[in-house]
Amino acid sequence: MNAVTVREKYRAALQASGARMTPQRGAILDAVLGTTEHRTADEILEAAQKLDSTVSRATVYRTLTLMVEIGLLRRLDLGRDFSYFDPNYVDNPNHSHLICLDCDKIIEFDDPELTACGRKIAETKGFELSASFVRLEGHCQCLKKNGSCPNRKK
Numbered sequence: 001m002n003a004v005t006v007r008e009k010y011r012a013a014l015q016a017s018g019a020r021m022t023p024q025r026g027a028i029l030d031a032v033l034g035t036t037e038h039r040t041a042d043e044i045l046e047a048a049q050k051l052d053s054t055v056s057r058a059t060v061y062r063t064l065t066l067m068v069e070i071g072l073l074r075r076l077d078l079g080r081d082f083s084y085f086d087p088n089y090v091d092n093p094n095h096s097h098l099i100c101l102d103c104d105k106i107i108e109f110d111d112p113e114l115t116a117c118g119r120k121i122a123e124t125k126g127f128e129l130s131a132s133f134v135r136l137e138g139h140c141q142c143l144k145k146n147g148s149c150p151n152r153k154k
């Protein structure tokens with residue numbers, strides 16, 4: 001989906017929910033989709049405030065929920081007590097993630113064999129597959145190689 005289409009969809013959804021397109025809501029859109037990184041709500045708040053210092057936490061949370069509802073964003077549950085938001089969902093809804101348990105590094109991947117395998121499993125169980133992505137967890141090289149990882153969670 002190109003940027004204009006995304007913006008139009010966003011504007012229409014805001015209107016439908018009784019909200020208007022404001023500079024703050026524009027900044028949030030840019031903070032979310034102006035990156036390919038998977039960010040938490042707090043990271044998105046920080047990025048949006050760099051674009052417009054008047055963006056509030058409440059508006060960010062409401063807007064993220066709206067964006068998930070209209071399919072511009074996916075909320076990723078990576079087994080943490082907070083969610084990540086995936087900006088690469090619109091263009092590639094079925095990509096999978098490899099996650100480091102030490103530092104929360106997230107690597108995206110696509111594997112047609114994995115998709116085919118998922119489809120086969122679903123068919124066997126009488127399911128019609130509507131989405132196909134997996135979460136692989138492990139430990140990246142950083143900690144193993146250096147004995148420490150700058151991004152390691154406390």
Ligand SMILES: [Zn+2]
Nearest residue numbers: 086088095108
């Ligand atoms: Zn992703």
Ligand SMILES: [Zn+2]
Nearest residue numbers: 100102103140
């Ligand atoms: Zn790591």
